[in-house]
Amino acid sequence: GNSVTQMEGPVTLSEEAFLTINCTYTATGYPSLFWYVQYPGEGLQLLLKATKADDKGSNKGFEATYRKETTSFHLEKGSVQVSDSAVYFCALRGISGAGSYQLTFGKGTKLSVIP
């Protein structure tokens, strides 16, 4: 079946530090890959996505590259801000056992950025 493994948190960084959150996946076929962000008290929001190998998704200074050879989709940001404090979820959209497209999520990584 499909699965997503992401680094466990919490992660605490100082403002302007470099961020990496690792994510690897297992899936049949060619899944699409996503990063979602959940700010306190809000629903999950799509941060970025990539639909095929070597695609790079980017948004708000965050980037992630779809690496088929290493089955990875690591999230990076060069300089984090306090406002980036949130929980980040890696996810894939692939075909489930029932034959339909479904999202499979990692456990989430809580990021705290301190001034």
Place this chain on the structure above:
Amino acid sequence: GAVVSQHPSRVICKSGTSVKIECRSLDFQATTMFWYRQFPKQSLMLMATSNEGSKATYEQGVEKDKFLINHASLTLSTLTVTSAHPEDSSFYICSAREVPSDYNEQFFGPGTRLTVL
């Protein structure tokens, strides 16, 4: 962007009672809605998929008689936890998709924290 709301945000109930959670798409018509469950420090687990006007499709291991899902309109889906027990305590999250295409984005609600005493 599209907004999905959930009500209530938190609910505490006694064991044996039923609890209804609402999921609404505020500015679009949701032909498909999804219900997820999240345990502490765990990923979101899909419980069921519902299409407007038809019966929900439940994931393996989810009791359909315990978790009743109704998607009677294009903007509202409800999840009713019947005869709730402490092990049903969890964070329930819904999401909605505007059109039936599998490639369309899902928009997530803020979640409902259920505590069963």
